[in-house]
Amino acid sequence: MAKTDVLSLAIxxxxxxxxxxxxxxxxxxxxxxxxxxxLSYGSLYPCLKRMVGAGLIAADESDAGxxxxxxxxxxxxxxxxxxxxxxxxxxxxxxxSAWDDDTFDVRFSLFTKTDSATRLRILEGRRSRLSxxxxxxxxxxxxxxxxxxxYTTELHRHGLERVEREVEWLDKLIENERSATRGDNPSTxxxxxx
Amino acid sequence: MAKTDVLSLAIxxxxxxxxxxxxxxxxxxxxxxxxxxxLSYGSLYPCLKRMVGAGLIAADESDAGxxxxxxxxxxxxxxxxxxxxxxxxxxxxxxxSAWDDDTFDVRFSLFTKTDSATRLRILEGRRSRLSxxxxxxxxxxxxxxxxxxxYTTELHRHGLERVEREVEWLDKLIENERSATRGDNPSTxxxxxx
DNA sequence: CGTGCGATGTATCGTGGCGATACAACGCTC
DNA sequence: GAGCGTTGTATCGCCACGATACATCGCACG
Numbered sequence: 379m380a381k382t383d384v385l386s387l388a389i390x391x392x393x394x395x396x397x398x399x400x401x402x403x404x405x406x407x408x409x410x411x412x413x414x415x416x417l418s419y420g421s422l423y424p425c426l427k428r429m430v431g432a433g434l435i436a437a438d439e440s441d442a443g444x445x446x447x448x449x450x451x452x453x454x455x456x457x458x459x460x461x462x463x464x465x466x467x468x469x470x471x472x473x474x475s476a477w478d479d480d481t482f483d484v485r486f487s488l489f490t491k492t493d494s495a496t497r498l499r500i501l502e503g504r505r506s507r508l509s510x511x512x513x514x515x516x517x518x519x520x521x522x523x524x525x526x527x528x529y530t531t532e533l534h535r536h537g538l539e540r541v542e543r544e545v546e547w548l549d550k551l552i553e554n555e556r557s558a559t560r561g562d563n564p565s566t567x568x569x570x571x572x
Numbered sequence: 573m574a575k576t577d578v579l580s581l582a583i584x585x586x587x588x589x590x591x592x593x594x595x596x597x598x599x600x601x602x603x604x605x606x607x608x609x610x611l612s613y614g615s616l617y618p619c620l621k622r623m624v625g626a627g628l629i630a631a632d633e634s635d636a637g638x639x640x641x642x643x644x645x646x647x648x649x650x651x652x653x654x655x656x657x658x659x660x661x662x663x664x665x666x667x668x669s670a671w672d673d674d675t676f677d678v679r680f681s682l683f684t685k686t687d688s689a690t691r692l693r694i695l696e697g698r699r700s701r702l703s704x705x706x707x708x709x710x711x712x713x714x715x716x717x718x719x720x721x722x723y724t725t726e727l728h729r730h731g732l733e734r735v736e737r738e739v740e741w742l743d744k745l746i747e748n749e750r751s752a753t754r755g756d757n758p759s760t761x762x763x764x765x766x
Numbered sequence: 767c768g769t770g771c772g773a774t775g776t777a778t779c780g781t782g783g784c785g786a787t788a789c790a791a792c793g794c795t796c
Numbered sequence: 797g798a799g800c801g802t803t804g805t806a807t808c809g810c811c812a813c814g815a816t817a818c819a820t821c822g823c824a825c826g
Contacts, residue, residue, distance in 0.1 A: 385812090401775050409712050410720065411727075421812045423777060451776060451819085489723035518603050526604065529683040533605075536741055543737065547730055579783090595804050615783045617806060645790085645805060 382468055384481050385417070385425050386434070390457065390465045391488045393435060397456035400426060411487050426455060434461035465491075472496045477504035494559045501555060505548040512541055576662055578675050579611070579619050580628070584651065584659045585682045587629060591650035594620060605681050620649060628655035659685075666690045671698035688753045695749060699742040706735055 382390070388411060389403060398406070400422055407417045429435045438454045457465070469492050476485050482504050489497050519534045576584070582605060583597060592600070594616055601611045623629045632648045651659070663686050670679050676698050683691050713728045 383811095399775070400777095401773095405774095410716060410724065416813090418813050418815090419777075420779085420814070424811075452774090453776075483727065487724050487727055490721040522604060527684040530604065530681050532745070533677065533681055540734070540737070543734070551726070577782090593804070594806095595802095599803095610784085612784050612786090613806070614785070614808085618782075646803085647805075 382464060383425075384484055385421065386429055387465075387468055387481070387488075388415075388484045389425065389429065389455075390434065390461060390468070391484070391491070393455060393457045393461070394465055394491070397438065397454045399452055399454055403455070411484065415483070429461075430455075432460075433458055434464055470496065472499040472503070474503065474507075476500045477507055494555060498552065498555050498559070501548055501552045505545060505552065508541055508545050508548070512538070512545065515541060576658060577619075578678055579615065580623055581659075581662055581675070581682075582609075582678045583619065583623065583649075584628065584655060584662070585678070585685070587649060587651045588656070588659055588685070591632065591648045593646055593648055597649070605678065609677070623655075624649075626654075627652055628658055664690065666693035666697070668697065668701075670694045671701055688749060692746065692749050692753070695742055695746045699739060699746065702735055702739050702742070706732070706739065709735060 388407060392398060392403060392406060392410075400419075403426075404417055404419065404422050407415055426435070430437055434457070435455045436458050438456060439452070469488060475481060477500055482500075485492075485500055492500075515534070515538045519531070519538055522534050523531050582601060586592060586597060586600060586604075594613075597620075598611055598613065598616050601609055620629070624631055628651070629649045630652050632650060633646070663682060669675060671694055676694075679686075679694055686694075709728070709732045713725070713732055716728050717725050
C-alpha cells in the first residue's frame with residue numbers, strides 16, 4: 379500500500395502500453411502527457427531506480443531493437459506483475475489525491491484505462507476543488523482591488539478568469555461523461571457523491 | 573552583477589514598500605502576488621539569509637511595533653541601499669529572463685515601479701514566447717490526435733486553448749499600454765524591438 | 767572518405783524548494 | 797486559567813531540477 383508519486387504513476391501508465399527506454403520516457407512525457415511537463419534526467423533516473431527497487435518495473439538490457447553487436451548501453455524498462463497491479467490500484471483510486479493540482483492531468487491522460495464511474499468521480503472532485511479555490515481567489519481579489527495597484531489587480535483578475543475557464547471545461551467534460559454513461563449503461567448513472 | 577532569483581526579486585519588491593517580518597512576507601506572497609504562489613518557510617528563511625549575506629536586505633531586531641518588553645523574537649527586514657540598487661537594476665531589465673514562465677508574474681506585479689517602455693518590451697517578449705509555444709503545441713496536438721485516445725487529445729486541446737487565452741490577454745494589455753503611452757508621451761511610442 | 771554535428775542514450779552533482787515539524791509567545795474567548 | 801488560533805522564527809530530509817559529462821550512432825556535406 380506504499381504511496382505512488384505522480385511521476386511514478388505517469389511512468390507506470392506509459393509502460394503499460396510498451397516497454398521503453400529512459401530517454402524515450404522523458405521525450406514522450408514532454409510531448410504526450412500535456413504539453414507542459416518537462417521532466418529532467420535528474421528526476422527520471424533516480425525515479426526509475428526507485429521503481430526497480432520497489433519491484434514495479436524491470437530493466438531489460440538485452441535490447442532486441444538494434445541489429446549489430448551494439449556496444450551501446452540501452453536499458454528498456456517494462457512493467458512487472460506488481461507494477462501492473464499497482465497501476466490498477468491507482469487507476470481505481472478516485473480519492474482526493476486523484477484531483478490534486480499536480481496529479482489531475484496525469485490521471486486524466488489515463489482515463490481510457492479507467493471505468494466511467496471513476497472518471498466521473500474524479501472530474502466532480504476536481505470541479506469542487508476548483509470551486510473552493512474560486513471563492514478564495516474572489517475574496518482575495520476584492521482585497522487586492524482596494525489595497526493595490528491596477529497591475530496587481532489585473533494579475534489577480536486574470537488568474538481568477540483562468541480558474542473559471544477551468545471549471546467550465548470540467549462542466550463540459552462531466553456533461554459528456556454523464557450522457558455517455560446514460561447511453562451505455564443507465565444503471566450506473568448519477569453516482570455523484572461528495 | 574550577481575543573478576537575482578525570482579524569490580529574491582519578489583521579496584525585494586515587497587520590501588521596497590515597507591520593512592516586513594518573514595511571517596508577513598510569506599503571508600503576502602500567498603495572497604498579493606498572484607493567488608497561486610505559496611512559498612514555504614523552508615524556502616523563505618534560507619533565502620532571507622542569503623539576501624542578508626549578499627547585503628541586499630538588513631535585519632532589524634529592535635522591533636518598534638510592540639509595546640511591552642516583548643520577549644518575542646521578531647525580525648523586520650528592510651532594503652539596504654545595495655538592495656534598492658539591485659531592485660532598480662532588475663526592474664530596468666527587460667531581457668528574456670523577464671518573461672520566463674516563472675518570472676513573468678512577479679515582474680508584472682511590479683509594473684507600477686517600471687517605466688512604460690520596459691513594460692511594453694516585457695509584454696511583447698512574453699507574447700512572442702507564447703506564440704512560439706503555440707506552434708509547438710499545435711504540432712504536438714496533431715501528432716497526439718492521430719496516435720492517442722480522445723482523453724489525451726482533449727487534454728492537449730485544452731492546454732492549447734489556455735495558451736491562446738494567455739496570448740489574447742497579453743494582446744489586450746499591450747494595446748492598453750500603447751494607447752496610454754500615446755496619450756502621455758507620443759515620442760516613446762512604438763518602441764517594439766525583439 | 768572522414769569528419770563533424772545532431773540525435774540517442776545513461777548517469778551524477780550541487781543548489782535549493784518544499785512539506786513537515788518543532789518551539790514559543792501572544793491574544794482572545796468562555 | 798485553560799484552551800486555541802494566530803503570529804513568529806527556525807531546521808531537517810526528500811527529491812526535482814538544471815547543468816554537465818560521457819559515449820555511440822546515423823547522416824550529410826565537402
